[in-house]
Amino acid sequence: MIKSFQLAQGALHPSEDQDSQMLLFVNPDTAERDLLRSRFHLDEHALASALDPDEVSRIEFHPDSLFLIWKRPENYSGGDSFSFEVSSFGLLLNAERLVVIAPDDSQMRGLGVRHDLHTPLDVLLDMLLHNIHHYLGHLKVIKMVARELQQRFNSSMQNHHLVQMFNLSESLIYYINAIHSNGTVLSRLRNHAEKHHFGAEVVALIDDLIIENTQCYKQAEIYSTVFAGLMDARGNLANNTMNEMLRKLTLINVVFLPLNLIASIGGMSEFSMMTTGVPWWLAYPALVLAMLLLGGVMVLFLQRMARDFRAARPRPAGEVGSQGRRRGRFFTRVFS
Structure with missing residues (x-):
């Protein structure tokens, strides 16, 4: 699909004339690709690069035009994955017009709000500025989503929230790569503007773009x-929680192991034989009471071990505790 726009009174206005100052090719079909090749002398590689989401930002200078590949953030539509994507679009600029090749028409939104548009170059620079602000907006959203995920993870400790954190971290890596490559394009565009004696206002605007893109890159970095450190901390917290649970279950097994052993060796039939002549309503409660006393003795024994390890021998200040001291702290935390 082809959309035409005409510059008038500092803004873009839709037009039906395909000789307008700006042409937008939205996901061009075969006929529109033939038009781009024949009329604007774009080769197949340039057309494929403009619509390839994995293409790296670059700029090519020709005698009467320049062709630019720019990385843009995809519109975030929400969902459970919390994944932010980037894609590419192409711009062909010459003295008369600007040709934009993109998978959709979202690049036209917000143009002309910050600066008046009088030339195709003004449209190109404003489009790049709009994309940089789009990155900044997404970084703010990522920060808010990260805080919400931290709260959810602290309350539930579910792996689902940890996976969402990994998705956000991966999105930030893609953003950093895209913003960095866009910065390289802006630097080359700045050199081209100086070499061909662009106006001082245009050069100043490109400088502003470079500054804002650099700030965006530093913020994403x-x-x-910070997010990588948070994920490591959350992962360690989840592991500590699991280790704490396993430790408690192991200690329960240690206390009940001798009781289970007695019940397994004797069994109810052998116990009945050994207590022949004793009423069952006395024998069985006596057995239960004896096992409870044995369990209490085991708990007291483990507490005594913890105290003995803790008071084994004095340590100089700052000296790292030995294995015995670490065991003492282990039993102290369990039974204190």
């Missing part, structure tokens, strides 16, 4: 570093 900080978020990625």
Whole structure:
């Protein structure tokens, strides 16, 4: 699909004329690709790169035009995955018009709000600025989602929330790569503007783009570093929770093991034989009471072991405790 726009009074206006100052090719079909090749001299590689979401940002200079591949953030539609994607679109600029090749028409939204548009170059720079602000908006959303996920993870400790954190961290890596490659394109565009003596206002606007893109890159890099540390901490917290649960279950087994052993060796039939002549309503309660006393003795024995390890021998200040001291702290935490 082809959309045409005409520049008038500092803004873009829809037009039906395909000789307008701006043409938008939305996911071009075969006939529209033939038009781009014949009229605007774009080869098949350039067309494929403009619509390839994995294409790296780059800029190509020709005698009468320039062709630019730009990485943009995809519109976030929500969902459970919390995954933010990036894609690419192409721009062909010459003295008369700007040609945009994109998978959708979302690039036209918000143009002309910050600056008046008088030339195709103004449209291109405003489009790049809009994309940088789009990245900044997504970084704010990622920060808010990360805080919400931390709260959910603290309350539930479910693996589902940890997977969502990994998705956010992966999205930040893609954002950092895209923003960095966009910064390289802006630097080359700045050099091209100086070489061909673009106006001072245009050069200043490109400088602003470079500054904002650099700030966006630093912000994404900080978020990625902090988020990676948070994920490591949350993963260790989940492991500690599981280890704590297993430790308690192991201690329960230690206390009940001798009781289980007695019941397994004797069995109810042998116990009845050994207590012949004793009323059952005395024999069985006596057995239960004896097993409870044995369990209490085991608990007291483990507590005594913890105290003995803790008071085994004095340690100099700052010296790392030995294995015995670590065992003492282990039993102390269990039975204190």
